[in-house]
Amino acid sequence: MDEKKRRQSMILYIIAAIVIYIVLSTVLFPNISPQRQVVEVSYSQVLDDLAAKDVDKIEYDNSNLDIQYTKDGESNTVYTSTAMSGAQESLQEAIRTSGAEQTNVVQQDNSLWTYMLIMYGLPILVFLLFGWWLNRRMKKAMGDDNPSMNFGGGFGGMGGGLGKSGARIVASKDVGVTFKDVAGQEEAKEALKEVVDFLENPKRYEAIGAKLPHGALLVGPPGTGKTLIAKAVAGEAGVPFFSISGSEFVEMFVGRGAAKVRDLFKQANEKAPCIVFIDEIDTIGKRRDGAGFSGNDEREQTLNQLLTEMDGFDNHKGIVVLAATNRPDTLDPALLRPGRFDRRIPMELPDLAGRKAILKLHAHDVKTEPGIDLDAIARATPGASGADLANIINEGALRAVRMHRTRATQEDFEESVEVVIAGQQRKTTVLSEHEKQVVSYHEIGHAIVAARQKGSAPVTKITIVPRTSGALGYTMQVEEDEKFLTTKQEVLDKLTVYCGGRAAEELIFNEMTTGAANDIEQATKLARNMVTRFGMTEEFGMVALGTVQNAYLNQDTSLTCAPGTAERVDAVVVELMQEAHNRAIQILKENKFKLHELARYLQKKETITGEEFMALLMRENPLMPKTPTV
Numbered sequence: 001m002d003e004k005k006r007r008q009s010m011i012l013y014i015i016a017a018i019v020i021y022i023v024l025s026t027v028l029f030p031n032i033s034p035q036r037q038v039v040e041v042s043y044s045q046v047l048d049d050l051a052a053k054d055v056d057k058i059e060y061d062n063s064n065l066d067i068q069y070t071k072d073g074e075s076n077t078v079y080t081s082t083a084m085s086g087a088q089e090s091l092q093e094a095i096r097t098s099g100a101e102q103t104n105v106v107q108q109d110n111s112l113w114t115y116m117l118i119m120y121g122l123p124i125l126v127f128l129l130f131g132w133w134l135n136r137r138m139k140k141a142m143g144d145d146n147p148s149m150n151f152g153g154g155f156g157g158m159g160g161g162l163g164k165s166g167a168r169i170v171a172s173k174d175v176g177v178t179f180k181d182v183a184g185q186e187e188a189k190e191a192l193k194e195v196v197d198f199l200e201n202p203k204r205y206e207a208i209g210a211k212l213p214h215g216a217l218l219v220g221p222p223g224t225g226k227t228l229i230a231k232a233v234a235g236e237a238g239v240p241f242f243s244i245s246g247s248e249f250v251e252m253f254v255g256r257g258a259a260k261v262r263d264l265f266k267q268a269n270e271k272a273p274c275i276v277f278i279d280e281i282d283t284i285g286k287r288r289d290g291a292g293f294s295g296n297d298e299r300e301q302t303l304n305q306l307l308t309e310m311d312g313f314d315n316h317k318g319i320v321v322l323a324a325t326n327r328p329d330t331l332d333p334a335l336l337r338p339g340r341f342d343r344r345i346p347m348e349l350p351d352l353a354g355r356k357a358i359l360k361l362h363a364h365d366v367k368t369e370p371g372i373d374l375d376a377i378a379r380a381t382p383g384a385s386g387a388d389l390a391n392i393i394n395e396g397a398l399r400a401v402r403m404h405r406t407r408a409t410q411e412d413f414e415e416s417v418e419v420v421i422a423g424q425q426r427k428t429t430v431l432s433e434h435e436k437q438v439v440s441y442h443e444i445g446h447a448i449v450a451a452r453q454k455g456s457a458p459v460t461k462i463t464i465v466p467r468t469s470g471a472l473g474y475t476m477q478v479e480e481d482e483k484f485l486t487t488k489q490e491v492l493d494k495l496t497v498y499c500g501g502r503a504a505e506e507l508i509f510n511e512m513t514t515g516a517a518n519d520i521e522q523a524t525k526l527a528r529n530m531v532t533r534f535g536m537t538e539e540f541g542m543v544a545l546g547t548v549q550n551a552y553l554n555q556d557t558s559l560t561c562a563p564g565t566a567e568r569v570d571a572v573v574v575e576l577m578q579e580a581h582n583r584a585i586q587i588l589k590e591n592k593f594k595l596h597e598l599a600r601y602l603q604k605k606e607t608i609t610g611e612e613f614m615a616l617l618m619r620e621n622p623l624m625p626k627t628p629t630v
């Protein structure tokens, strides 16, 4: 502990001591006070009190005739007086008849001692105890394993509870998760089966002289089941599971993180074979750089300790360290070196089959109407993670309860897809009729542009019910089949669909609204990717002009080209957007009658399905000119 910390805790200690002293002396013992009141009374008053038998204790000094006495029930007041000379006899007589105790008034009273003890002794005792406790705490924080100072320090036995390191320790029966609870992710399971096998019979590997990896790193976007699968490995192998999150290492006391790592591995060593799981390892495993902030010290120390422990442990015992992260690009290369996290197990977002499997797994425990089409839900949710899908099923079940039904229906799940994508319906947002009209034209604009282009996914739903996410309406499109590749034409068509909303507003109302902000953002991002990453423009061809910053989070790209090139990139992006906008205007002009018809219909009904939309779009209206077909 450095000097600063020590001084800080000293100051804390003194402040606490003063506070305790004040509280004790004012709140707890206000009645005890050594300040005895001294009242001078006349000699005749003394005789009166004696006659009234009010006197409790009385002291009489023959040499100087001083009288001191206390009355019954008034032990804090001492009455003093002087006896008249020559009256000793009568005074003695009066005392005897009154029955007062003739004794030393002040000294024999022990309340002063009680007072002293409580006022000074008790606080000192409390301070000593407090100081001892504080000292013990800091020793523990320092990872000082002096057993005499560490009474009952570890609850860290099997079966849950918190150890000194704060690592959650769960015995195998408590994990309650096996590979059966992880849907999809077959490659990850395959890779981890070897680990399970190793944990089950380490001898076989030892016999042949094979060294198993010390650690495996699970990488993938949030919610893909990394934490889940790590637990499942422990569950499959039936070994204890030590889990700790990276953020738990970063503590307020300097040096505590490193102590925790040491402690964690010490416990793991005792319980081997076992699994140590470090979740969100990027919080401590960030690349160390020379020009760090001073605040990085603690993290670096923790990381160094982790590296040391991983090199140090004896792998014959069967300790496997698993770690999870969604920022693999930021990890320190030292962590990925052979002998440490040398295996990298990708956990990607689920594909169509994976999504269906996850939905099925989670829907298993939910009472549903017969004939639920989870396939349709899976198709409507490209890009959803396992956690999203679990959430969709649960939201659907909750909706069924809200509607006072005992079984969830297809509609419940479809609505919950929208809740997860766009937020809850916000019925309190009341749009004016004109606003509703604008939103209707905007959404139908998107839908018509999508329907009139070959490369666009079919429209499945259009709604103008506001959502808590802030969307005033949206058009849902679902691909018929899962796509792994997108052609240039399809990207261009998508750009045009994004422009369709604003284009409709301009065409009909000859005005612009803020409603297109999100469309513009998405479209611009897509256009920029066309230029910088997909190599889809003639001007630049196949040149990477940007790098993806964190692939698993928001996919932000940063430009890696000269400023002059960046300017030209911007120009190309603007051009792409303008072309898409013009195409959208063109399509809507050709379909202006349908645009009016459908927008009015949507405004009235607020939500229409893809089928309704297509039926209306395809219907020949004898009053209107024929719509051109694509």
Ligand code: ADP
Pocket (backbone or CB within 6 Å): 181, 182, 183, 184, 185, 221, 222, 223, 224, 225, 226, 227, 228, 229, 324, 358, 361, 385, 386, 387, 388, 390
């Ligand atoms: P991560 O650690 O990758 O962020 P989690 O393991 O915490 O994700 O997953 C969160 C939840 O999502 C899990 O508890 C589980 O209910 C669900 N989930 C995610 N992936 C799957 C999957 N492949 N199979 C079943 N459930 C999953």
Ligand code: MG
Pocket (backbone or CB within 6 Å): 226, 227, 279, 324
């Ligand atoms: Mg996790």
Ligand code: ZN
Pocket (backbone or CB within 6 Å): 442, 446, 501, 502, 515, 516, 519
């Ligand atoms: Zn829009």
